[in-house]
Amino acid sequence: MLLVFLGLKALLRNPYRSILTSLGIVIGVLSVIVLVSIGLGAKALVLQSIQNLGPNLLVVIPGSVTDSGAQVGGGTDTTLTVDDAQAIREDCPDVWNASGALRTAAQVQSPHANWSTVILGAEPNYLPVRDWHLAHGGFFGPEEEASAARVAVLGRLVASRLFGLGNPVGNFIQINHSPFRVIGLLSSKGQSPMGMNQDDMVVIPLSTLQSQIMGVTYVGVILAAAGSPDRVDDAKREIRDLLRLRHHIPPGGRPDFDIQALSDIAKTANRLSLILTVLLALIASISLFVGGIGILNIMLVSVRERTREIGIRMAIGARPRDILLQFLTESAALSFFGGLVGGLLGILSILAIRSFLGWPAPIPWEGSLLTVAGATFLGILFGLYPAWRASRLDPMEALRYE
Amino acid sequence: MQEDDRPGLSVRLDAVTKIYVVSGEELPAIRGITLSIDKGEALAVVGSSGSGKSTLLHLSGLLDRPTTGAVFYGDRRVDHLPASDRAVLRNRSVGFVFQNFQLIPRTTAIENVEMPLLYRGVSARERRERARNLLASVGMGDRERHYSSQLSGGQQQRVAIARALAASPGLLLADEPTGNLDSRSASSVLELLLSIQERSRMTLVLVTHDTEVARFATRTVRVRDGLLEGS
Numbered sequence: 162m163l164l165v166f167l168g169l170k171a172l173l174r175n176p177y178r179s180i181l182t183s184l185g186i187v188i189g190v191l192s193v194i195v196l197v198s199i200g201l202g203a204k205a206l207v208l209q210s211i212q213n214l215g216p217n218l219l220v221v222i223p224g225s226v227t228d229s230g231a232q233v234g235g236g237t238d239t240t241l242t243v244d245d246a247q248a249i250r251e252d253c254p255d256v257w258n259a260s261g262a263l264r265t266a267a268q269v270q271s272p273h274a275n276w277s278t279v280i281l282g283a284e285p286n287y288l289p290v291r292d293w294h295l296a297h298g299g300f301f302g303p304e305e306e307a308s309a310a311r312v313a314v315l316g317r318l319v320a321s322r323l324f325g326l327g328n329p330v331g332n333f334i335q336i337n338h339s340p341f342r343v344i345g346l347l348s349s350k351g352q353s354p355m356g357m358n359q360d361d362m363v364v365i366p367l368s369t370l371q372s373q374i375m376g377v378t379y380v381g382v383i384l385a386a387a388g389s390p391d392r393v394d395d396a397k398r399e400i401r402d403l404l405r406l407r408h409h410i411p412p413g414g415r416p417d418f419d420i421q422a423l424s425d426i427a428k429t430a431n432r433l434s435l436i437l438t439v440l441l442a443l444i445a446s447i448s449l450f451v452g453g454i455g456i457l458n459i460m461l462v463s464v465r466e467r468t469r470e471i472g473i474r475m476a477i478g479a480r481p482r483d484i485l486l487q488f489l490t491e492s493a494a495l496s497f498f499g500g501l502v503g504g505l506l507g508i509l510s511i512l513a514i515r516s517f518l519g520w521p522a523p524i525p526w527e528g529s530l531l532t533v534a535g536a537t538f539l540g541i542l543f544g545l546y547p548a549w550r551a552s553r554l555d556p557m558e559a560l561r562y563e
Numbered sequence: 564m565q566e567d568d569r570p571g572l573s574v575r576l577d578a579v580t581k582i583y584v585v586s587g588e589e590l591p592a593i594r595g596i597t598l599s600i601d602k603g604e605a606l607a608v609v610g611s612s613g614s615g616k617s618t619l620l621h622l623s624g625l626l627d628r629p630t631t632g633a634v635f636y637g638d639r640r641v642d643h644l645p646a647s648d649r650a651v652l653r654n655r656s657v658g659f660v661f662q663n664f665q666l667i668p669r670t671t672a673i674e675n676v677e678m679p680l681l682y683r684g685v686s687a688r689e690r691r692e693r694a695r696n697l698l699a700s701v702g703m704g705d706r707e708r709h710y711s712s713q714l715s716g717g718q719q720q721r722v723a724i725a726r727a728l729a730a731s732p733g734l735l736l737a738d739e740p741t742g743n744l745d746s747r748s749a750s751s752v753l754e755l756l757l758s759i760q761e762r763s764r765m766t767l768v769l770v771t772h773d774t775e776v777a778r779f780a781t782r783t784v785r786v787r788d789g790l791l792e793g794s
Contacts (some may be wrong), residue, residue: 174669473665476626477726478654478682480647557627560665 169494171487182459183499185452186536190503191510193445193532194525196510200438202522207430209521213350213359214423215292216390217257219397221249221383221404224417227445238401239379240408240417243367246284246383248407253385253399260284261380263370269363270335271323276317279362280336290386298330301366309368316344317360334363337374341365351536355563393422449532452499453539460492460547471551472559481552488548489541496540500533571603571766572636572656572733574623576727579632579642580789581618593629594789602733603764605757607780609771615789617738620770624657624736625649628638636734658727660756662739664719666711672698672722673707679730697725701755717748724755734766735759741776753779 172179223238240410246261263282268275285302288294301312313334320329329343350359371377387396396422410416464471471484479487507529511522575626581593592615600606600623606676610616621627622634625641634642641652659665666675676694685693700705701721711719720740727735737756741749757779762766769780777783 227793276719420662469665471665474678475650476624476653476659476665477679478650478730480650482647483650520582555627557621560626560661 169490171491172494174451178459179495182456183495183502185455186449186496186499186540187452187503188498188505189445189449189452190532190536191507194507194529195503195510195514195522196445197438197525197528198442198507198522199514199520200434201525202520203437204431204434205521205523207434208427210351211423211427211430213244215290215386216424216427217393218290218386218423219256219385219387219393219400220421220423221245221385221400222419222421223379223381224415224419238417239377241380241383242378243284243380245404245407246380248403249383249385249400250286252403253396255388255396255399256385257388258286258290259383259385260287260290261367261383261434262287263367263375263377263379263381265370265375267336267374269319269323271329271332274323276322278316280370280374281362282367282374283364284367287364287384290384292386293439294348294351296346296348297328298343300345300364306368309372310366311339311341311369311373312344312365313341314347314364316347316360316362316364319361319363320346327518331432336365339373357428390424393424397422399412409493449536449539452536453496453543456492456495456540457543459495460488460544461550463491464488464547464551467551468554468559468562471554472556472562474558475554476560484554485548485552488551489516489544492540492544492548493537494540496544497533497537500536500542503536504526504533516540566567573602574600574734574766574768575635576619576623576629577633577635579622579629579634581615581622581627582630591789593622594792596786596789597632598784598791600766600768602766605760605767605769605779605781607769607771607777607783608776608786609777609783610724610771610786616650616736616770616772616786619786620736620738620751620768623768624734625653625658626659650682653677654730656733657729658735660720660723660727660735660737660740662742664711664723664743666719666722666726669710669713670704671708671710672714672725672767675711675722676725678730679726683730688789693729694725695727698722701725715742715748720744720748720752721755723747724752724759728759732765734768736768738770739772740769741771 222242223241241261243261246259249256249259261284265280266277267280268277269280285300285306288300295314296317298314300314301310304310305312313336315323315329323329323334324332329346332343334343335341347360347364367380385396385400387393400420401416404418405416408417451530474484508524511524514520514522576596576598578595578597579593580591580595583590596619608616608619618627622629622642625634628642633640636652636656641649643726644652667678673691674695676697678692680690680693688737695707697702698707701724703721703725706714706718711722714722724740735756740756741752744752753776756767756769769776771777
């Protein structure tokens, strides 16, 4: 214990060098903690946007069109219909609700402004399937769907572009020069995991979009919500069996549709962001390692510089292990305090990133402790060789050293 | 100096040689010396520089190991002990006083005196008390907190003597203790050493090239070219 104290005292005798030496460790620990936090923030962001879409959600997309033998790509076929959506709603016990949807791009006009946006045709139960809510007004029901009524529900961004901050409900807009009555305003939903702004959208009845704007009878996608997250896999199987039957796919035949569960996407995204975090931590560890080499360097210089002191200590009775422990304490203390300061600075930087950049960077408490411990261990490891050299000095030669 | 009646240590060098090898060339420093130093003796070792007298002192103090021959403390052979055991012996039985003082830089007088006790595991309070008494006894009681760089040569040597006495050793080895001092501090340091020896009856070996200094010793041996010149 006394020798530990002795090591600390030696550091205080040369404060500037001690601070500069531990600077490498400070920066190393700082960057590890900050980069890990940024990686974790990315993960949180991805998970949050998936949560926005609904964790129970299953997306049924049509298969690829085969054009003269060349596959054009997933989701391009026109094989899914409203009847499929209805069958899924009625015949799949683990599906709680489902809605067909179709989208196109169009120019939307209000009396004062115009905006180019996405027109989404949806069935009346689209909102509960998406776990989405209205900010104002109402949504269209089965009557409007049946009569292909010209009613529209605006996304937040579209509403603000067309009507400013006022309430747009009751106003009229024009979609491709046909008048639509605004009956509702959606609450803000933010970005989808695919990077689309879900607030930049106008929702109208699916039948209206099909018959009056696009002149088609298919749907682009069927969204189905499972009863609970643990029923997603069952629901997926039921939908697959049902659609194979309805589309007359023979056993073993390739289906003309594809089902994606958002929970699968979430898993992938989770794994990707974990890889990102590990990668960032690895890069930052390199600077920590360089900091350790700095300690090795300074300790070697220090042992050489203090050769005579070591000789004196040996002459008055310091055993080799006393000398070893003294120098080891020095390097451990350098890296420990460097790590501590780096950890504190790291946490401050994370707080700054949060408040100035709005990035949801969490403070990785366990990671920080682990990093500081790792840095200390690194210091001991890199201090081992210089300390060993000091302990092996010949007392007589050390005393004569100039 | 609570242990005034502590008997000194007797040292015996038995046919020791010390040969340094410098870039492949053998340089004999001691060619074969047999010497018995009795308990409580004040022995002066004189000789010109390069005669091997300092090497003799270092061998006696276990700072160095003889190439051949043996070193005994009392009846115990000590030269072949491992480094760690020799360190413990140096700590408990030997006090060194060097020509160039060898105080630890950027360390206060009292910290230097405490150091042998530190390696012995003596408690902080006891260390401080002993070091304070020792500094007072060598006339440095008012300079406990001075750093070695703030002390004159004579003062540094007094601190070094206090440090050598801290562990109450049975053997005090002084290597040209007055060599770096002006004549006035030299004689006061010498008086101090001899009075300590007289009171404590510890064994004192004093290496010097100054025959004046040697006059104070109870016995004088002369070293020339690594050999003893009669005793």
